[in-house]
Amino acid sequence: MSIEILTLLFFGSLLFFLLLGLPLAFVLGGVSVIFLYFTWGFDSFYMVASQIWGTMGSFTLVAIPLFVFMAMILERTGVARDLYKMMHLWFGGLRGGLAIGTLAICAVFAAMVGISGAAVVAMGTIALPSMLERGYDKRMALGVINTGGGWGILIPPSILMILYALITGVSVGKMFAAGILPGVLLMVLTTLYIVIRCALQPELAPALPKEERASWGEKLRAVRAVLLPIGVVVMVLGSIMGGITTPTEAAAMGVLGALISAAVYGELKWPVMQEAAIRTFKLTGMIMWILFAAHAFSAAYQSMGAQALIEGLMAMIPGGPWGIIISMMLITFLLGMVLDPVGIMMITLPVFIPIVQSLGFDPIWFGILFVINMEIGYMTPPFGFNLFYLKGVVPPSISMNDIYKSIIPFVLVEIVGLALIMIFPEIATYLPDLFF
Template sequence: MSIELLTLLFFGTLLLFLVLGLPLSFVLGGVSVVFLYFTWGPESFYMVAAQTWDAMNKFILVAIPLFIFMAMLLERSGAAADLYEMMYVWFGPLRGGLAIGTVAICAIFSAMCGISGAAVVSMGTIALPSMLQRNYDKLMAVGCINSGGGWGILIPPSVIMILYALIAGESVGKLFAAGILPGFMLFVLVSLYIGIRCYFQPHMGPPIPKEERGDWGRKFRSVRAVLLPMLIVFMVLGSIVFGIATPTEAAGIGVLGAIISGLFYRQLNLPLLKEASLRTFRLTGMIMWILFGAYCFTAAYHGMGAAHLIEDLMQYVPGGPWGTIIFIQIIIFFLAMVLDPAGIMMICIPIFLPVVTAYGFDPIWFGILFIVNMEIGYMTPPFGFNLFYMKGVVPPSISMMDIYRSVIPFTIVELVGLILLMIFPQIVLFLPNLFFN
């Protein structure tokens, strides 16, 4: 049977079972095992076991449950409420100031957590009622939280970056450094959009009343709220960048910082630890099973000789190397609308990365483009995770259609940011080259 027909059958079967609603990990692993059996016979099952064992022996995987546990603790620590108080008194007097402050908190939370969703739930609970009470347009209020909440996988530390590094064989530290400037750039672009739109359309984000604005004493007292989050960020990222700890060890340091945060805000107790542990087990188990299935998928597809097929097909994409990069971004963008980001990464990286490196592009730069696409996917209809997190915390007056509509302008702004990263690769590569060369 030709590789072209095998590819159609392979991906057709994969998509069929995904559409039927079966779990991604079992679809990836099950379809791969079946095709391996009919391609190489029963001996191929040894390869499945070897691939799974190889995945289990990668020390970097220990960082995943640690970062998730850190995020679960920080989400309930009380830091978000203090951060919002600081943003309220400093940014509130400006048009759109509460929305800009909210995305700033999302960026800070992203730098502490490593996963998407924590900032959405926290800000949806704390910031959204405050903005709606002060007559912010509901689409502006919901959209800014959805947009900023997705940065958890882009601004390091990031669980998705660890997965990319594992599959691509790249340095986690370099990826963490590469995500800092793109994350800051997206924060600036989104803040500019909010500020400019609210300046010309004041009803979208009116300033808070004068009687609610804090004096300088309240403002300076509120600054203390950022000291502990910044300490956690420095403990995690600083230990990696300055060579004090590996990413896995830095994740352990981050958990220590999250525990200190819980003690500081007097939220650390046995029920919180139990809930955080159970949620960590669930998320880690899901990621691990997807990873095992993806290893089987990679072994099966490459065993069929598909790498040469993909490289040959990419030669027919118009525009040469850059046309190929744009074509890949479009495919990933549409996949991110309907599939889990971790699953997309497991399926696409083994296929696209050899093509990208063959054209001479930097795999770290491509990884950040990939992750930005995944981040946009978190807030893009119809199945973006952040959309459903948001639906769980918004008041009944905000419908699912309102949430869908709210993300449209923010998606356009972030796509502009993605284009800038493609045009100016040094935005991504400057810090990795500075710290690691």
């Protein structure tokens, strides 16, 4: 059977079972195993088992449950509430100040938890009612929370970056370092958008009345709220960048920081620890199945010889190497609208990464572009996860249509940031080169 027919049958089978609503990890792993058997016979299963055994022995893998546990603990502390109070006092006197402050909190949260969704739920619960009460346009408020909440997978530590490193073989530390400046860039671009939009349309995000603004004494006292989050961030990122710990050891330090935070806020209780541990076990178990499916897919894909077919198709794309990279970004963007980011990684990375490397592009730089696309996927309809996290905490007066419409300008801002990183790769590669 020709490679073209095998490829059509393979991806057609994946699409068919996904449309039936079956879990992606089991569809991808199951279809891959079946195709492996009919392509190479029973002995091909040893190849998959060998790859999985090698991955299970990876020290880096330990970082995933540690970062997840850290995120689950921090979710239950009062960190987000105190951060919002501080940002309210410092930025409330500006037009759009509460929106800018919310973005800053989301960035801090992203640097602590490593997953998307935590900041969306926290800010949807705390910041959204405050902004609506003070006359903010609901779409502006929703868009800010949705955008900032997605930074959890870009600003390190990031679970998605760890998975990218495991699948592609790049350094986790380099991926973490590469995510810092792009995260800052997206925050600056989004802040500029809010400032300019509020200058042109002041009614969208009015400043607080003078009687509600804080004195300098109140502002300085409120700064204490950021000391604990900054301490956690320094424990994790500072130890990695300073060469003191590996990313896995830094994850353990992050758990220690989260436990200290919980103790300070009086939340270090058995029910909290139990719930965090159970949720960590569930999420880690899912990730293990995803890694199994990724290895099975990679083995099936390679055994069919589809690499040459894909490379031939990519060579037909106009625009040379950059045309291929842009096509990959477009494919990833479209997949992000309908699939889970981890599933997209499993399907695309075994295909994309060999081509990216053969074209002479840096896989770390490509990884940041990929993660930003996944972040955009979290906030784009119809199936962006952040949209549904947000719907779960908004007042009944806000419809799903409002949430969908709110993200349009913010997605455009993110795409501008993506384009800038493509044009100026140093934004992503400068810190990895400096620290490693």
